[in-house]
Structure formats: structure tokens, C-alpha cells
Amino acid sequence: MGQSAGGTGTPAPSDEDRSTRAAIRTLCRLTAGHRRAIALAVLLTLAGSALGLAQPLVARQAVDASGRGQVVWPLLGLLGALFLAEAVTGSVGRFLLERTGEGVVRQLRLGLVDRLLRLEMREYDRHRGGDLVSRVTADTTLLREVVSQALADLVTGSIVAAGALVLMAWLDPLLLLLVVLTVAVAAGVVTSLLKAIRCASERMQHAVGAIAADLERALGALPMVRVHRAEARESARVGTRVAEAHDAGVRTAKLASVMSPAVELAVQGSFLLVLVVGGLRVGGRSGSLGDLVAFLLYASYLVLPLSSLFQAVGQIQRGMGAHRRVEQAMRLPVERTGPVSAPAHLTVRPRPAPPDDRERPALALDDVHFGYAPHRPVLRGVSFAVPARCQVALVGPSGAGKSTVFALVAGFYEPDAGTVLFGGRPAAELGRDACRRRLAVVDQNTHVVHGTLRENIAYAVPGAPETELRRVVELARLEEVVDRLPGGLDAVVGERGSTLSGGERQRVALARALLARPSLLLLDEPTSHLDAINEAALTTVMREVARECALLVVAHRLSTVRHADRIVVLDRGRTVGQGRHEELLATHPLYRELAAGQMLRPGGHPSAGRAPSPS
């Protein structure tokens, strides 16, 4: 699916083998790591089936013996023992198969979760989060049922049916032919339904994914939904998806329900045929009643497992719809974290290794070009450097590409051309992991997850010592928050940090970033959240932070750019000016315009509209 564009990332259905044989091959591949458990289960099932198949033989003897007026108690005792032994071996075998199903699904879920957390950033732009989540939850749940139930039915059904076939052929080949003919008719009906069942199931799983995605959309923007009284609209939107899932589910059920009568018809038909033909033969003295009873019992042993086999094949096809969605997700490209040999189109110039990274700029961008989509460039030549222990402010009109520069520096995307350098070494050469080890990001989204304040701050360095935690709490001016919350650092903050204010969340994110002691901190300055006092405090914090590491700030406030060591002006994806505040004010018209209050908030004044005196 990585190659296939589009919102759902669904490849053309024609490129896949949807036959039952291919589905069974897939099932075998999925269970490859569980061969021993399956072999043991098969052995137990075989033993159980042999015990089951022996029962009609004993029953035949009992019937014939009682007809002759002989004692039948030992035979009945043997029958009971066979029945008990069959029940025990059968249930242990079935348990093993079902446990295998659970194991397969656990394996799939773990692989899927691991994959989904490592996808290339572009994939999250292409796919909806809720839909990806539903692949881990809903699709694998459907698959679990298939693997644990259908696999068990398939294995036990095939073995019992094969055994019954052999014994029936031995008992009465003519009657067997009649049974096989009726079963073949049912098999034809079932086969013709399988493809449609799979398609309907696939549609249903897509709709279930869309329900999750649309619900996530509404719940993620609940204040907006409430304020605009859009609950009914959002509910109707999700309702449309629910209806799609319902329709596809009903279609699947309809198709499956046609299967059942076909199979039942085959069962009844073959019984009837055997009774009529067998009865006539018993009447004509060309067969014993015991033979007929045994044959009828074998017919039930053949037809019932065959019907569960058909149901299992139907269920497998249903599960393959879900499996396809899981496979699609498993094929999405993941981020490369290690160093890469630079592709030819990247203009990485060979540089001698610097004797000491700290003498080099912490970060440098060298003629960087980038677009989220082909032929739609967003950055068209960005070059600037952030010297070690310096504060650099990135300013520019909305849409100039400031956040995109952050995304490239954080390694979320790779430049189409040009180089990002850390300590003088190209990012591609260092690898994403090594680059990310050097930097920390505090963006506008200020991610705070459900958990304690301590967990949230120590997220960057799990198990960080208390002294370090105290240091960053102090540096981010969080002491007051820690003192106020019941439980202090161990207080639980709600989902997405809902029990904290916007400014507090920003400072938690800052404390977390500082805990990692990065050599470069990327800070997307808050456009809101901060009152005048907090704003002044943040300016001081930034100055203190710049003493520890290089700081690149997307600046939205005049107070920040005034204090920056260097200001980089970005316009329509290009660096169009660099310098200090006073220099740029004197020489750069766009910067003058920005500073005049059109794009930068005056420090200490919450209103953005008024034009302040820039100097």
C-alpha cells in the first residue's frame, strides 16, 4: 500500500489472489511459528477422530448382537469409554488450536503496533489515525476468530471427513457415491459464494475503520463540535459509516445464510438417499441393518465435518478481508533510523570530519529544498546556521515554511535537495536516531499524555534522577504548578493534559525537552497561552536555556526576536534575510512589516491587532 496513493491507501483488488487456496496458504504462513502446537493438536484430533470413528463399528456390533439376542453390556461399556476418550482428546486438541489462534493474533498485533509507531511521517498524512488503530483492534479481532475457530474446524473437519470417507468406501462404495454427489452440489454453491463473502467482509472492515477515524475526528475536536452545536452533524457523519458497516455486514450474513441451507440440503439429501437406497437393499437382503446404521453414522461423520469445513472456509475468506487490511498496514514504509548512504539527488558535499563538533554550528541548513507532494515545493532554498549556545529566531509570514523547517530538522521528512547538518555532519550520514539524540522539540501542540506529571516530564529520560527532574522543573518555572497539584510530581494529569492550563502544558513540554540535555532545542513559541507575566518568564527561560544549548525558535512575539542572537527571515520557502533586530529593521522591508505588528505579537501585550512601535 505504500505505493498506492489515496486516503485509504487501498490497492487495486485485482492484484491479489483471492482464491481459497491462497487464503489457506496465508493461514499456513501466519501459523508458521506454531507448527509444533499445531502438530500436537492434529495428533490429538486424529486420536479423537479415530476414537469417534471406531464408535459406529462398535455400535454396529451392538445392534447386530442385540438382534441375535446376545449380551451387549461390554460393547456398550466400550462405546462409553470411546466416547469419553474422544471428548478429552478432542477438547485438548481444540484448546491447542485456539491457543495458537491467540498466539498468531498477538504476534500480528505486536508487529502491527511496532510498525505503526515507526511509519514514515508522510504515511500519517496519508492515512487516518482511527483507521490505522482499527487495523490493530477490529481487524485482528476478526482474524483471531478465524484463526482460532476456522483453523480448528478446518483441521478437525478435514481429518474426520477423510477418515469417514475411507471407512464409507470400505463399507459401501455405492452409497458413498450418492453422498459425494450431493455434497459436491453443496460445495459448488459454497465456492461460488466465497468471493462475494470476502468482498463484503472487506467493505465492512473498511467501514469499521472509517467509524473509528470519524469518531476520533469528532472526539479530538470536541470543544469545536460543542460550540458550533455540531453534535448531530458529527453523529450523522459517523452514522453514515455505521450504516455502511451495517449494510456490508448484512450482505455478508445474507451470503453466509445461503451457505447454510445449501449445506443442510446436502446433509438431508444424502441422508435421505442413503436411507432409501440402503433401506431397499436391507429389505432385499443384500445388506445388513448394522451395515446401514454404521454407514449412516459415517455419513453424519462426513457431512457434519464437511459442513463445518465449508463454514470454516467462508469464515477464512471473511477473515482474509481483515488480513488484507493488516497486511496493507504492515507494508507501509517505516522510517530509517540509522545512517544512510546519501541518494544521488542529495547534494551532500564531502566534508572532513570536524575535530570538535562543539566548534561547529549546532545546526545548519544548506540550500534545503522540500515539498510534501511532488512538484509542489514548500521550501525552495533555505540556508542558515544556529551556532552553539545561541538563540536564533525564525520569522516569516504564515505559510512561509517555518514549521516545515522544524519538521525537516526533527527528521520527520527528508529534504528533496540540500543538506541538514548537525555539528557540521550531514543528517543523512548521522542517521535519524543520532540526530534526534541531539535535539528536543517543544511545539505548539505541547503533547501531554495521560499519566503523572513525573511520567510526562521524564518521558524523554525514563528513570531520570530526582535532582535532574527538580532542575528542569525549576528551569521551566513549574515549581508553583508542582506545589499546587495534590501529589506534586505524582499528580495525574488528564487525557492530553486536560487538567493543566495551556501555559502549564507548554512548560511541562519545555521541562521534558530540557531533561534530555539536548545540544539543540527547537521551540515553536506559543502564540497564545501566555499572560504578560508568563511571557516575560518564558523569555528569561529561553535566555537561560540558550546558555546550555543552541535554541531555534519559531518566533511569534517581538520580545523573542529582540533578544535573539540572530533572526532568520523566511518568505515563501526561501531565506530572504538574516541579522539582528536593529539591522533588519533598518534594511529589510518584510521584516519591518512583520515587526510592525502584522505578524509578530508585541511582547507583553495580548492583542495582536494593534501596530506597536517596533524599535
Ligand SMILES: Nc1ncnc2c1ncn2[C@@H]1O[C@H](COP(=O)(O)OP(=O)(O)OP(=O)(O)O)[C@@H](O)[C@H]1O
Ligand atoms: N503535512 C503537510 N502536508 C502537505 N502540506 C503541508 C503540510 N504541512 C504544511 N503544509 C503546507 O506547507 C506550507 C508551509 O507550511 P508551514 O506550516 O511550514 O508554514 P508556517 O510558516 O509554519 O506557517 P504558520 O506561521 O502559519 O504556522 C503551507 O502551504 C502548508 O499548507
